[in-house]
Amino acid sequence: MPLAPPSSEGLAEPTPRSEIAENVAIDDELVKLKASLAREKAAKRKMYTYLVKIADELKTLRNESEQLISAAEFARKAWYEGGMWRGPNVLPSAGGMRSNTGRYKTSGSGEGTTNSNHSRGDNVASNMPAGTSLVPRAPVSLSDLFLDLVTVTAFSRVGNAIQDRGTVDAPILAYFAIFWQIWSKEASYSTRFDTTDISSHLETLLACFALLGGSLSAYSDFNSAGCDRIMGVAMFVALLHVALHARVWYWFQAGGEVDSVNYAVKRYAVFITVMNTLEAITWTVGMSLKLDSAMRPWVFLVGIILNLRLPQGFMPNDFHAACSKRGVLFILLLGFNLQSIVVVASPYFNYWDPTTDQYAFLFLACFLMFMIKLLYVDDTYAIAPQDHALLYNRAAGFFFHLGNFSLLLFTTVLGSGLNLLTHSFLAAAAALPSDAKNLVCGGFSAVVFSIAFIKSMHIRRVPTEPKHERMFFVAYFTQFVAILAVVFITARMCFTNDMDDGFLALLMRNEIEMLAVLVFFAVVLVALSWLDEAVELRLYGDGAVASEYRVEPFGFWACFKHEEPLQLEAMALERNRASMLAQQSPLLGSSVMSFSNSMYSSFANLSEV
Numbered sequence: 001m002p003l004a005p006p007s008s009e010g011l012a013e014p015t016p017r018s019e020i021a022e023n024v025a026i027d028d029e030l031v032k033l034k035a036s037l038a039r040e041k042a043a044k045r046k047m048y049t050y051l052v053k054i055a056d057e058l059k060t061l062r063n064e065s066e067q068l069i070s071a072a073e074f075a076r077k078a079w080y081e082g083g084m085w086r087g088p089n090v091l092p093s094a095g096g097m098r099s100n101t102g103r104y105k106t107s108g109s110g111e112g113t114t115n116s117n118h119s120r121g122d123n124v125a126s127n128m129p130a131g132t133s134l135v136p137r138a139p140v141s142l143s144d145l146f147l148d149l150v151t152v153t154a155f156s157r158v159g160n161a162i163q164d165r166g167t168v169d170a171p172i173l174a175y176f177a178i179f180w181q182i183w184s185k186e187a188s189y190s191t192r193f194d195t196t197d198i199s200s201h202l203e204t205l206l207a208c209f210a211l212l213g214g215s216l217s218a219y220s221d222f223n224s225a226g227c228d229r230i231m232g233v234a235m236f237v238a239l240l241h242v243a244l245h246a247r248v249w250y251w252f253q254a255g256g257e258v259d260s261v262n263y264a265v266k267r268y269a270v271f272i273t274v275m276n277t278l279e280a281i282t283w284t285v286g287m288s289l290k291l292d293s294a295m296r297p298w299v300f301l302v303g304i305i306l307n308l309r310l311p312q313g314f315m316p317n318d319f320h321a322a323c324s325k326r327g328v329l330f331i332l333l334l335g336f337n338l339q340s341i342v343v344v345a346s347p348y349f350n351y352w353d354p355t356t357d358q359y360a361f362l363f364l365a366c367f368l369m370f371m372i373k374l375l376y377v378d379d380t381y382a383i384a385p386q387d388h389a390l391l392y393n394r395a396a397g398f399f400f401h402l403g404n405f406s407l408l409l410f411t412t413v414l415g416s417g418l419n420l421l422t423h424s425f426l427a428a429a430a431a432l433p434s435d436a437k438n439l440v441c442g443g444f445s446a447v448v449f450s451i452a453f454i455k456s457m458h459i460r461r462v463p464t465e466p467k468h469e470r471m472f473f474v475a476y477f478t479q480f481v482a483i484l485a486v487v488f489i490t491a492r493m494c495f496t497n498d499m500d501d502g503f504l505a506l507l508m509r510n511e512i513e514m515l516a517v518l519v520f521f522a523v524v525l526v527a528l529s530w531l532d533e534a535v536e537l538r539l540y541g542d543g544a545v546a547s548e549y550r551v552e553p554f555g556f557w558a559c560f561k562h563e564e565p566l567q568l569e570a571m572a573l574e575r576n577r578a579s580m581l582a583q584q585s586p587l588l589g590s591s592v593m594s595f596s597n598s599m600y601s602s603f604a605n606l607s608e609v
Contacts, residue, residue: 085198091191153336162412176412178233179211185307191321191322222296223296241272245269282306329408334369334373338365345422358425365422375448399457417440437508438495444518445487461554462552463550469552478528478531479531
């Protein structure tokens with residue numbers, strides 16, 4: 001007999017607990033799905049952020065690559081391309097500013113111009129043959145080098161006046177400042193604009209004529225006709241730059257957008273034209289005064305002040321080229337000083353064979369010059385761009401240039417003293433001349449102080465780890481104490497009377513002994529100047545590794561706020577140098593570093609504005 005199917009009444013109803021468990025499971029699943037969706041959204045959002053950053057970096061890299069190619073194409077162009085008397089063109093390294101909206105124009109676009117409205121090298125990517133190396137134009141051209149030689153010749157004439165007078169008086173200081181500012185004007189223009197056309201060569205030639213003409217009157221005082229000639233030279237160069245920058249304004253008078261290079265060039269040209277016009281008027285007034293007028297020294301003061309340029313970012317310049325020009329001028333001055341010593345000694349050696357003592361004296365003089373060269377700050381590569389005085393704080397940049405002026409001045413003073421010392425030694429004088437002693441010891445003391453002052457303008461970096469930080473502080477404190485000690489001792493040697501018989505007098509009993517003491521001080525300072533590098537190698541062994549630890553700023557100007565535009569330019573310089581080192585062969589060495597630095601503009605070298 002078949003079983004009857006169970007009735008619906010006999011089935012068990014689901015219990016409320018099972019329903020709750022099922023609902024809980026569904027809710028957990030929903031929570032997991034929502035969390036998974038949230039994670040996926042977050043991952044996609046993060047990926048999108050990364051993609052945006054990568055796109056920005058690729059855009060920046062493309063702009064930088066275009067600038068590098070533009071600079072390379074500019075370097076490969078023939079000097080007469082575009083016309084021998086063509087209008088002014090902004091250097092790629094001075095006009096290659098970056099923008100989020102694209103690259104700026106760097107050529108003049110004023111009315112009536114024949115220049116193209118795009119920068120040099122805009123379309124060179126398709127025209128350059130494969131494998132073309134990006135070789136930049138040299139930061140110091142042969143014309144610049146010739147101007148440097150003429151400038152050092154003028155400095156040497158001032159040094160001859162110092163040698164004859166045995167001291168540095170107000171006219172000597174004023175004339176030296178005039179010659180240095182003429183060189184600064186030429187360097188300022190050549191680090192911003194192309195100077196390979198005939199008009200620029202002609203202007204440089206006229207400036208060289210002016211420097212040579214002015215140097216012939218370096219012996220004059222304020223109440224003489226030679227002083228009028230110096231003021232005439234300064235007025236002539238000022239008018240040259242009025243015409244030069246008025247021509248720049250004419251070619252760039254259309255200006256363009258506020259953030260464009262054309263607009264910056266226009267403002268720069270107007271500012272320089274106005275300042276040089278005021279300077280020319282000042283010198284004209286000074287030349288019209290009577291020779292015995294007490295106002296003549298004040299005219300020089302006003303003219304020199306009008307030549308000073310406060311750090312304002314009218315227009316960037318080629319940072320690497322500006323650093324190279326300063327270094328070349330200083331090295332040439334050292335070379336002229338050494339040559340002058342040999343010239344003083346030559347008449348004696350024409351008739352007598354040099355003795356061992358005479359060889360030793362000349363070798364010690366050369367040794368001293370070489371040690372000063374090692375003490376000199378090669379600020380192009382020795383300092384990271386973001387820590388350079390010119391790229392950290394405008395006040396630091398202003399005092400940085402004053403330090404370079406004092407370094408050139410007192411190097412000239414040192415050379416004059418060495419000439420007197422050489423003459424005294426070869427003439428076998430019975431006593432050490434006081435003028436030679438004062439100029440050599442005082443000049444050496446001031447040179448060391450100037451180099452230390454320039455170094456203090458830069459920012460140093462120390463590690464955050466306390467033990468390592470203390471080691472770097474000890475190194476810097478040791479350098480500071482040693483520099484102060486050498487400056488103080490040599491300054492006391494300068495002011496020691498001939499009748500004194502103390503310890504300092506024992507250091508200056510004769511020419512060789514005094515020169516050997518100064519060489520010893522220089523060797524000690526050079527060894528101590530490498531102390532922080534030695535600590536870095538001891539702790540980290542590699543500069544790239546050390547840069548990851550040495551991050552805390554240390555220095556006088558670190559107390560002040562850094563300026564954001566300058567730091568952005570410094571970061572661009574550093575990134576470009578690193579990218580070039582990664583792309584090029586290591587065998588290219590420092591030339592690659594020179595190229596990488598010269599491709600970016602800098603708002604910082606503004607005392608040359």
